[in-house]
Amino acid sequence: MDRLTLVLWIFDSVTGLGLLLLAGWALASPQLFRGIILFVAFSLMMSIAWVRIDAPDVALAEIAIGAGLTGALLLAALSRLGDSEPTQESMNRPIERSYRARTFRSLTASLLAAVAVALVFLILALPGDSEGLGAEVAASLDASGVSSPVTAVLLNFRGYDTLLELLVLLLALLGVWSLGGLPAQPVSPAVLVLDTLARILIPVLLLSSAYLLWAGTHAPGGAFQAGAVLGAAGVLLSLAGWQVRQRYTGVTLRLLLIAGPSLFLAFALYTIVAGQSLLEYPPQRAGVMIVLLEVAATLSIGTTLAALFVAEGPRNKEGQ
Amino acid sequence: MQLFNLALGLLLLMTLGGGIWRALRGPSAADRMLSVQVFGTAAVAVLLLLAQAFGQAALRDVALAFALLAAVTAVAFVRRAWAEEVDCDPE
Incomplete structure (x- = not known):
């Protein structure tokens, strides 16, 4: 048992030290591509750290959205920077270091340092022996309609947070579209290897997305993780040169994008009209409502993430 | 058995150091990309x-x-x- 503690202690020290180093290198990297690579590595290390502090839900979200989808998004964004045809030089292009950039950097750094000091102060001011809200959540878990405490908090007890998160995601896509999106990239036909990979991987991604969604009701998983995997399927399809038919990119695409937020809003209205407070589901129907919400939210999140990756304007859109 | 699994996990975590070194050094973008893929594989094994x-x-x-x-x-x-590089790189 003693040796076990020692191994765990070393494990946690290596993870913590690795996190700090990776974060520092990723931020300080003069080459954007190297920064992205280090960010993905940081995200992976972070999810191991989340596992170690017993938060597998956050680890799953971190690894699916942080390391997986954001990595692909950043790579695609980098390839669109400046030259339309990126080369080795453009990928290793150093960041501009003008006087203004330096002033901005030092301003940001001091602001972040102030936030960090405030956070440390707050953490030190917290009561050390507090139980947190865990016991309260566990006590009212039966009324929530699901057996996973994290899903109960995200979709029932603090449902409005999740509603606002969905709206933020939608707003991000609307922002990209409002700026006109990016011009369509020339679609080169996929080589055989990529084509085969897409054919094998897409069904697995869809199945895993459905599985994560289902798992969310009783174990780590849920709409955001399932949506990220679904979005990854859309990203892979788009990378393999697959395009959505024109007639599905109008109303159908928009309906998919707003399915999650609008169902959420409808439930919010329903609960208010029914005489309860905002998003306070009736306990006997809470389970069904949460599953419906999760399905709609997964579809919307997946579609939004894929559309963000494609990043083309709504006129000449492809995407999921 | 628990100790054995954790020790193996720790060993894998240590080998990530080599991956990070390659990600930092490069020199080519593919080197860095592959290093982070190795990093990912090791992270999957650790998990x-x-x-x-x-x-x-x-x-x-x-x-x-x-x-x-x-x-x-x-x-x-x-x-x-990497599309451009593949076209003009003879390797």
């Missing part, structure tokens, strides 16, 4: 070992999600960031 050590089945889902998404990231790199 599986942790799942075994603590009996937390949910960690296998985390490993599954990343194993799937790592392939997508690699494709994104090859198709979007």
